[in-house]
Amino acid sequence: MSALSRDAIRTMMAEVLQAQGKSMPESDSANLEEIGFRSLDFSELALRVEDEIGDELNFDAPELRQIATISDVLDFLEQLQAA
């Protein structure tokens, strides 16, 4: 199955937040801590991506970096799919 687009990942991220009773801000520069997007939510998003693409993501592949904003999350998951 082909990689998910940035928009598709963004939609999934909104769904994860919504399931936790939170909303997705419009700006991708929003800080994760401020919107309440925690490590459990990030992990859930990764599993949703895995289920959608039918493959396991290799988290060891990209260099570790700081993930502080929505944009960071989307960049990271895009990169993981390409890894």
Place this chain on the structure above:
Amino acid sequence: MSAGAGGLAGAANRIITRGFDGRWDQLEAMQLPAASAVAVGDNHDAARAVWAAATGDLEVLVASRSRLTPDLAEGLRDAGLAVVDGDRVDAPTTARDATPGRVWLLTSGSTGRPKQVAHTLASLTTVAGDQPRRTWLCPYAHGAYAWWQVVTLSIAHPGQDVLFIEPDELDTWPARALEVGVTAASGTPTFWRQALYRDPDSVAALPLEQVTLGGEPVDQAILTRLTEMFPAARVSWIYASSEAGATIAVHDGRAGFPQEWLGREMEGRATLTVDDGELLIASPKRGEGIDRVLRTGDRVEVVDGRVLITGRIASDEINVGGAKASASAVRDVLQAHPAVAWASVRGRKAPIVGSMVTADVVLSGEATTAELTAWCSERLPDYSVPRRVRFLDQIPIKETLKSDV
């Protein structure tokens, strides 16, 4: 229990299998070597093997043909048993004298290759005293400990008839049970959940006086459902294993057993203790060579004066970012939801937190993922709330009647 049909008090009890409807002592004898492992394809053959062993004082192991893999069969021959499958008899590869009256059971093998546990008909007969006349349903896998419990009950006590059903009859058994007049039925919680999910009206129509559960952790939701469906019946749950034997029997319709049973020593009864959250059992009905005090590998938890047996220690804990979620606790919460017929919970490898809680669910009513998530969130810490929920069309059930798929 003495050998010979004359010494078997249940010889005249009626047994019904797919190929037979008659008394134990009317079964056509199966010709068996003095020590054998018998691969059976159905309960008729299994009953014939039991009857041959009981009346001939033979050494025997009875198992479904599907369980006796070539590897296992070879191991049994090495252990001195002939392997019998229909007309074929493979002689033992190790010569030794048979042990008359020995009955071998295979453990479930869920933690590796099945082990053999030595019993006798007497050690497998856990019910004593006069019993009310009953017709039992026996859905268990041929040769399993629970199967032997029903079989020995029927052999040892007058008035204990049995309807045996095969694995491929699990969908249709209620109609057959009604026709035969079943008044007592024993099964795993998964067996009961599946029956109530598939055809609750047919199950409710049965005139059951005794409902028994065992083989898996028994939760309050299924006990309550069965108690409400059969208000006139005694609803019991049994804790038993091939190694320890049947050690706990609870008849008050509640999950767990009273805390005051811990440490209690009574003649002929098992002594139950807890060490580091694990149930320990010293059982007079244990298999030969089993430790006097057996570490069961089952986790227990004391809640409001009841000791709840929640699940296997080895597979229950899910490490979510350092926090310990209990798969059985999550499963019980899901199964307590009014629209959930069955649930299975496990950990799934996940980035950052290591693993996450996920669930497979079969619904009996209407519920969305969001509703189940909210239900769990109200009752569990956030790391225990399933983050992925998969809805299945049917309750998965193995030949063991368990759902540890």
